[in-house]
Amino acid sequence: MTSKHETPSTELPLPPDDEPRLVPALGFFAALAVVIGTVIGSGIFFKPQQVASAVGDSIALMLVLWGGCGLVNLCGALAMAELAAMLPHTGGNYVYLREAYGRLWAFLWVWAEFWVMRSGAIAALAAALALAIKNLLLTSGHASMSPAAERTVIIVAIALLGVVNVAGVHWGGLVQTVTTVIKAGFLALLGMLPFWVVGSDALADAASLAVNDGVSDVVPTPEFWSHSGVIALGTALGAIMWAYDGWGQVTVVAEEVEQPRRQIPWALCVGVLLLTALYMGANWAFYTTLTAEQLANSDIAAVPVLEKLLPGFGERLTLAMLMISVFGALNANVLVGPRVLYAASRDHRLLAPLRRIDPRTGTPAIAIVVLCGWSIVLVLLADLSAAPDERLFDKLTGYVIFGGSIFYLAAVVAVYVLRRKMPDAPRPYRTWGYPWVPGVFVVAYVGLLASMLLAGPIEAFSGLVLILLGAVAYAVIGRRQHEQA
Template identity: 30%
Template sequence: MGFKSFISPIWLHRPSLPSSNTILTVGLLSGICLIVGTMIGSGIFISPKSVLLYSGSVGPCLLIWTACGVLSTLGALCYAELGTMITKSGGEYPYLMEAFGSIVAYLYSWTTVIVLKPSSFAIITLSFAEYTATPFYPGCTPPTVIIKCLAIASLLIIVAINCISVKLASYVQNFFTAAKLVIILVIVVAGIVLLAQGKTQNLSNAFDGSSMSFGAIGLAFYNGLWAYDGWNQLNFITEELRNPYRNLPLAIIIGIPLVTVCYVLVNIAYFTVLTPSELLVSPAVAVTFGDRVLYPLSWIVPLFVAFSTFGAANGSCFTAGRLAFVSGREGHMVKILSYVSLRRYTPSPALIFNGILSLFYIIPADINSLINYFSFAQWAFYGLTALSVIVMRFTRKELHRPVRVRPVERD
C-alpha cells in the first residue's frame, strides 16, 4: 500500500480551506479576538520600560505608544485592501506573489515558515512558561529546564487544539482574549481611580529629560512596535473568514484602535503608581503595579499574564499553519503541508510542522536572542507588502478593490 493510498481516507489535498458556507468559518467576533488576542501578549504587562528607557520621559513614552498604534493601523489598512482584493489565506505570501512574482513569494515563504513563525511561537510560549513558573519560585529565577519544559508542554497543547478543530481553536482564542481584556480593564480602572485621587505627580512635567536622539527614538519605536506585532494575523486565514469583504476591514478597524487605547491607558495607569525610575528597575511592571494597588488580590496579575501569553501563542499557531498550507499548495513547500484533514477540516500537517520547528527554537535559545533573530526580517517583509499596494495600483489595475486605501479627495 502506497503512502498516498494510506492517507486518502483521512487527508485530502484541497485547493482551499473550507468554504464560507460551512460551520468551520471564522466570524467577525472571532476575527477581532484573533487580532486583539495575538497583539496583546506579554509585552504590555511585562516590559513597557524599554519604550520609556529610550524615550527618556513620560510624555514622549505615551506619544510613542500612540504613534505605534497609528502606524500599525495604517499598515493594517493596507492589508485590508490587499486581503479584500486577493481573498487567499497565507498573509503576505499571496500579495507578494501577485505584486513581485514567485521568487519573492518563495523567499518569503521559506523565511517565514522556517524562521519567523516558529521563532515567534517559541518566544510567546517561553514567555508563558516564565511567568507561569515564577510564582512557584519566590525570590529567585525559575530553573531554565523548568521554563523550557513548560514551554514545550504548552506548545504541544496548543498544536493539539488547533489540529482538533477550527471552532475549538476559535473558542480558546475568544476566551483568553476576554480574560486579558478583563485584567487590562482592572488596571485601567485602578489607574482612573488613582488619577481621580490626585495621583498625577508622575505625569506632571512629562517632557523633562526627553531624549532627542534620533537613534534612541528609533529604538523606542522598535520596542513599541514589537508590542503591537500581530495586527496582520487575520490575513493569514482570509479563506476561512466569513464574508471577508466586510469582516476583514471591520475587524481591523475595531481591533487595532482598541489595542492602542488599551496600551496607552495601561501605561498611564502604571505612571500613577510608579515613578519613571521605579518602572525602569521593575522586572515585571504589571506585577509591581498589582502588588501596590491590588493587594491582597495581586496574585490575579501573574495569572492573567499567563492567560494573555497563552492566548497570543494560540493565535500565532492558528495563523502559522495557514502559511505553510498555502505555500505547500503553491508548490513552494513539500506537498504534504497542503493536506487538510477530511474529518476536522484543519491543515494538521502544516500545524504539526510549525510546532516541530518551534520546539527546535525553544530548546537552545532564550527570549531576547529570539526577538533579535525575529524582528528585523519581519518588519522588512511588512514594508515590502505595503509597497505591493502601490505596485499593484499600476500592474494589476483590473483587480476589484472593495476596500481602497487612499487620501481624502477635496472638491
C-alpha cells in the first residue's frame, strides 16, 4: 500500500533527455474520434443480421439488447475513466492489470493482444474492407475480385496505414477524426431517413405495432432459458458486443493525449453515449424498414434498407460508407495496438526493441511494423483455414471477442482492487455510482462470457488455451531475464 505522500505507481520515470519520447498531439476531439472511430467499423454493418437471426421479429427485444449493451458499456466506461485519470500512461489495460494484479496478468493481456485479439481485429477489419470494395465493384458493373486480389487489398490496406501511423501520431489522428465524422454522420442519417422518406405518421404506426407485438418477447419464457434459447442469446450478445468493442482503446494512447487526466474520462463517457444513440437509431431503421427474415438474410444490414428508401443509390452509398467506416476502424487499431507492445517493452528487457521511438516522428515505429506484419500473416492463415460456408470476418471476430471480454472484465474489476491497494493515489475522477455502476458491468460480462461459452465453445476454449500459453511464455521470458541479470 502506498503512503499518503508517496504514489510511485501512478508516475512513470521519464526517459533520458536524449531519448525520443511519445508526442502528446491528440486533443479532445481526436480522443473522442478514437473512442467512436474504433467502435464504428464493420460491426454495425455485419452483426445486426446475427442478432435478427437470434431474436426474430421482436423489435422490443432488439432495442433492449442493443440499448442494454450500450448501458453496460457505459458502466464500464465510467469505471475505466477512473483508471485512465489515475494512471494516464501508454498501454491502457496493460498498465491497469499490472498495477492491480501484477506483471503476469499484464503480460497475458499483451500476449493475447498481439497474437490474436489486436491482430485478429486488424485482420477482420481488413477482410471487411476487401469485401466492401469487392461488392462496390460488382454493383458498379466491374468484374469481381479474385481471392488473390482480395488478399492484395488486405495487405496494402494494413501496410498503408502502418506507414501513415509511423509518419506521426498527428497523421493517424487526422485520419481518425475525418473518417469518424463521416461514418457517425452516416449512421445519424440512416436513423433519421425512414422518417423523412416513409413519413413519421406511417412509421410511427408500424413501429408501434411492432413494439406491441414484441413486448411479450422481452419477458423471459421457459423456452428462453432452454439450451437453444441461451445459445441464441449468446450469439446475439456476442454480435452486439463486437459492434460495441473498442471504446476503451483511447486509454492506450494516454501519453499522446493533451491533458489526459481530464480529456480521456470525458472522451470515454461522451463517446459511449453517442455510440449507443447511433446504434439504436440505426437498428430502429433496420427493424422498421425490413422484416427480421429480410435482415437476417442480408449480407450487409444497411444495403436493403437504403435500397428500399433510396432506390438505385442506396447500395452504392452503403458500400462506400462501409469502406470509409472500416478504414477508419482499421486505422484506429493500427494507431492503438502498437502502444500496448511499447508499454510491455518498458517492463521486459527481451521486448526492448519494441520500445524504440522514431526520433523524426515520435512514434513506436518498430512496434507498428511488427504488429502490422503479424496481422498480415494472420489474415493469410485464417483465410487458408476458413470453412467454405463461414465468412472470414465472422471466423476472426469469434476468436477476438471472447478473449477481449475476459480482460475488459478484469480491467473494470481493477477499479475495486486499486481502491483498496492504492487508496491514497490521486484520482482526478472517481467512478460515478461506485460500487454499483462497475458492478453492473461485472455482472453483465460474467453472464456474457457464460452465454458465449455455450454459443461458441471452440472459440472460447481456443481463447483460454492462448491465455494459458501466455503464462508459459511469461515463465520462460522471466527465467531468461533472470539469467541475463
